Amino acid sequence: xxxxxxxxxxxxxxxxxxxxxxxxxxxxxxxxxxxxxxxxxxxxxxxxxxxxxxxxxxxxxxxxxxxxxxxxxxxxxxxxxxxxxxxxxxxxxxxxxxxxxxxxxxxxxxxxxxxxxxxxxxxxxxxxxxxxxxxxxxxxxxxxxxxxxxxxxxxxxxxxxxxxxxxxxxxxxxxxxxxxxxxxxxxxxxxxxxxxxxxxxxxxxxxxxxxxxxxxxxxxxxxxxxxxxxxxxxxxxxxxxxxxxxxxxx
Amino acid sequence: xxxxxxxxxxxxxxxxxxxxxxxxxxxxxxxxxxxxxxxxxxxxxxxxxxxxxxxxxxxxxxxxxxxxxxxxxxxxxxxxxxxxxxxxxxxxxxxxxxxxxxxxxxxxxxxxxxxxxxxxxxxxxxxxxxxxxxxxxxxxxxxxxxxxxxxxxxxxxxxxxxxxxxxxxxxxxxxxxxxxxxxxxxxxxxxxxxxxxxxxxxxxxxxxxxxxxxxxxxxxxxxxxxxxxxxxxxxxxxxxxxxxxxxxxxxxxxxxxxxxxxxxxxxxxxxxxxxxxxxxx
Ligand SMILES: Nc1ncnc2c1ncn2[C@@H]1O[C@H](COP(=O)(O)OP(=O)(O)OP(=O)(O)O)[C@@H](O)[C@H]1O
Ligand SMILES: [Mg+2]
Numbered sequence: 014x015x016x017x018x019x020x021x022x023x024x025x026x027x028x029x030x031x032x033x034x035x036x037x038x039x040x041x042x043x044x045x046x047x048x049x050x051x052x053x054x055x056x057x058x059x060x061x062x063x064x065x066x067x068x069x070x071x072x073x074x075x076x077x078x079x080x081x082x083x084x085x086x087x088x089x090x091x092x093x094x095x096x097x098x099x100x101x102x103x104x105x106x107x108x109x110x111x112x113x114x115x116x117x118x119x120x121x122x123x124x125x126x127x128x129x130x131x132x133x134x135x136x137x138x139x140x141x142x143x144x145x146x147x148x149x150x151x152x153x154x155x156x157x158x159x160x161x162x163x164x165x166x167x168x169x170x171x172x173x174x175x176x177x178x179x180x181x182x183x184x185x186x187x188x189x190x191x192x193x194x195x196x197x198x199x200x201x202x203x204x205x206x207x208x209x210x211x212x213x214x215x216x217x218x219x220x221x222x223x224x225x226x227x228x229x230x231x232x233x234x235x236x237x238x239x240x241x242x243x244x245x246x247x248x249x250x251x252x253x254x255x256x257x258x259x260x261x262x263x
Numbered sequence: 264x265x266x267x268x269x270x271x272x273x274x275x276x277x278x279x280x281x282x283x284x285x286x287x288x289x290x291x292x293x294x295x296x297x298x299x300x301x302x303x304x305x306x307x308x309x310x311x312x313x314x315x316x317x318x319x320x321x322x323x324x325x326x327x328x329x330x331x332x333x334x335x336x337x338x339x340x341x342x343x344x345x346x347x348x349x350x351x352x353x354x355x356x357x358x359x360x361x362x363x364x365x366x367x368x369x370x371x372x373x374x375x376x377x378x379x380x381x382x383x384x385x386x387x388x389x390x391x392x393x394x395x396x397x398x399x400x401x402x403x404x405x406x407x408x409x410x411x412x413x414x415x416x417x418x419x420x421x422x423x424x425x426x427x428x429x430x431x432x433x434x435x436x437x438x439x440x441x442x443x444x445x446x447x448x449x450x451x452x453x454x455x456x457x458x459x460x461x462x463x464x465x466x467x468x469x470x471x472x473x474x475x476x477x478x479x480x481x482x483x484x485x486x487x488x489x490x491x492x493x494x495x496x497x498x499x500x501x502x503x504x505x506x507x508x509x510x511x512x513x514x515x516x517x518x519x520x521x522x523x524x525x526x527x528x529x530x531x532x533x534x535x536x537x538x539x540x541x542x543x544x
Pocket of ligand 2: 055056057184
């Protein structure tokens with residue numbers, strides 16, 4: 014089922030055009046991977062999906078992005094509500110310098126001032142979802158920055174999940190992690206796929222091949238090819254794509 | 264000459280320079296303590312001055328300085344921290360905000376007597392607050408604002424932008440991010456800036472000269488519209504305007520002023536330490 018539909022998206026930083034005429038459907042309960050060389054606009058694209066680019070002076074988007082059929086650029090779209098529905102995990106683990114509990118509870122607290130009891134249950138559920146509960150259940154009051162980097166990134170994911178989003182955007186979520194922690198995150202993504210629409214930007218071809226259902230290849234701000242991951246990695250139609258995934262370009 | 268020796272001479276020279284800077288300060292403080300300690304008594308602190316200020320206590324001046332500092336804080340903290348939040352979190356980089364920043368830098372360098380005259384013109388005469396605690400506090404607040412705004416803005420900017428982005432990505436409004444993440448993280452720096460500003464206010468004579476300070480007023484102020492004595496001005500008076508002033512009382516007054524400002528300083532250090540312990544990123 015189609016969760017997001019991007020239609021003829023152009024994106025500009027000032028006069029510089031960074032994305033050109035991007036159109037693609039993104040399905041619910043699937044993992045969509047975005048690959049491409051540095052500077053081709055993957056992060057920019059990802060950040061337009063929850064309008065995180067809004068704050069950048071001079072940034073401007075054209076075209077439409079439909080979330081469940083509703084244009085996210087429409088004046089009636091409340092941007093804070095959009096971001097609560099479309100969550101995001103960043104490249105570097107970035108927990109707040111607060112306790113583990115407060116980190117996960119942050120979103121629910123600002124969104125609806127959740128009642129104490131519901132909040133505790135929500136925090137536990139979110140930590141369980143990322144497989145962190147057993148590791149931290151005795152130290153919920155401990156400073157989140159004392160966790161390992163891999164744990165921190167899973168905590169950040171739990172913080173995003175606690176808001177109960179529908180879509181999760183991940184911008185190179187494993188680039189700061191060691192191989193083991195990377196595998197943990199990938200395993201997690203496969204489980205979360207049952208309930209969420211996931212979009213991940215990655216520089217790691219194997220990772221895209223391992224976890225994703227569909228893959229989009231960006232090149233100089235254009236979506237060159239978008240297809241089932243298996244097709245992209247075995248029988249790409251475009252020569253540029255083939256060069257890139259085989260390491261001849263990029 | 265070997266490099267080890269060069270280093271030894273370099274360090275030695277620096278140590279000597281440091282000593283040269285510190286010694287006079289130690290000497291002055293030591294001198295004030297030596298000469299003024301004898302004057303300190305319960306009466307000196309809690310009694311009204313008598314005999315043309317040559318006897319009795321300095322209670323009204325102490326209370327006046329404390330009230331003035333509190334009054335300054337009352338006006339300077341909300342506007343100062345508020346202004347810093349605006350500049351750091353909301354204002355875009357426009358000619359207007361650049362002009363504000365330039366003005367702040369220049370305002371911080373204006374001699375305090377100019378603030379005094381400005382306060383006289385604006386608060387005392389134009390707003391007709393008369394010479395009063397209110398006029399004096401406002402004048403001192405005006406003088407401290409640039410310090411508080413600059414220090415607070417710097418502290419706010421030191422908080423990683425990532426935290427603001429995370430807040431936004433969770434559906435938080437800009438204000439929620441400020442309120443729940445940015446401000447708490449910046450607090451140690453803000454407190455330092457605020458107290459540095461207040462310290463300067465507490466010790467200044469010129470800005471209160473025409474706006475609040477009473478030459479001799481052996482009673483406590485009754486309202487914000489009342490005049491008051493204040494320690495720096497009192498010290499100035501008894502050191503220059505009163506003949507046959509016992510040296511001990513002058514040094515004692517200086518000692519009280521010094522203790523007051525140093526304890527404010529100490530509070531800042533302790534608060535900063537307390538908050539810093541709870542923060543790291
Ligand atoms: N805030 C900004 N202002 C102006 N230009 C920007 C801004 N952010 C990114 N760009 C430019 O937009 C282009 C696309 O950047 P983007 O970060 O989306 O690329 P990316 O594909 O994510 O690259 P990487 O793989 O290195 O993360 C680049 O040329 C970059 O220099
Ligand atoms: Mg990127």
